[in-house]
Amino acid sequence: MNLGNLLRRLTSTESNRSFLGQIGKVEVLVSKLLSLMMLGVLAVSIVQLGFVLFAEVVRDVPYGFFSSSLIEIFGAFLNILIALEVLENITAYLRGSGIRIELVIVTALTAVARKIVIFDFTKLSGTDLIGLGLAIFALTISYWLVRCTNQGNREPH
Numbered sequence: 001m002n003l004g005n006l007l008r009r010l011t012s013t014e015s016n017r018s019f020l021g022q023i024g025k026v027e028v029l030v031s032k033l034l035s036l037m038m039l040g041v042l043a044v045s046i047v048q049l050g051f052v053l054f055a056e057v058v059r060d061v062p063y064g065f066f067s068s069s070l071i072e073i074f075g076a077f078l079n080i081l082i083a084l085e086v087l088e089n090i091t092a093y094l095r096g097s098g099i100r101i102e103l104v105i106v107t108a109l110t111a112v113a114r115k116i117v118i119f120d121f122t123k124l125s126g127t128d129l130i131g132l133g134l135a136i137f138a139l140t141i142s143y144w145l146v147r148c149t150n151q152g153n154r155e156p157h
Contacts, residue, residue, distance in 0.1 A: 028094065031093055031094050032094065038090065039087070042083050042084065045076070052073065056073075074118070075114060078114035081110060082110050082114065085103065086107060088103060089103055089107065102143065102146050105139055105146065108139050109136065109139045113136070115132055116129075119132070
């Protein structure tokens, strides 16, 4: 086979469809692998959080307070929530509903909110907090724009 024939085959419409079909199969495979890995991450995170909470309850701490900061525990809960949202993004893609930008933005908002919840004022500056505030503002505006656009595109029932 000469170079001209090879180039014609590579640039043909049928070749494009076949190539895109193969890429689609790889995307689905990667999505399934990511889903399985995320389930593993979730399982380990939940077990780890359970151990931490159990250790805090049985630990002899005066006045019934947690020895770990409640902020750290809230951060662990939010990590699990973020992982669930990422898993929901992946499964929505596998269901064929594509990547739902609203859910991606909500996941990002949750991640930034987590950073604010666990924000350590002794180690970070006010500038860092302003940056997180700006990120929330930008994500909120993005979410609002996407919602308005999506509601405008829906067919009336």
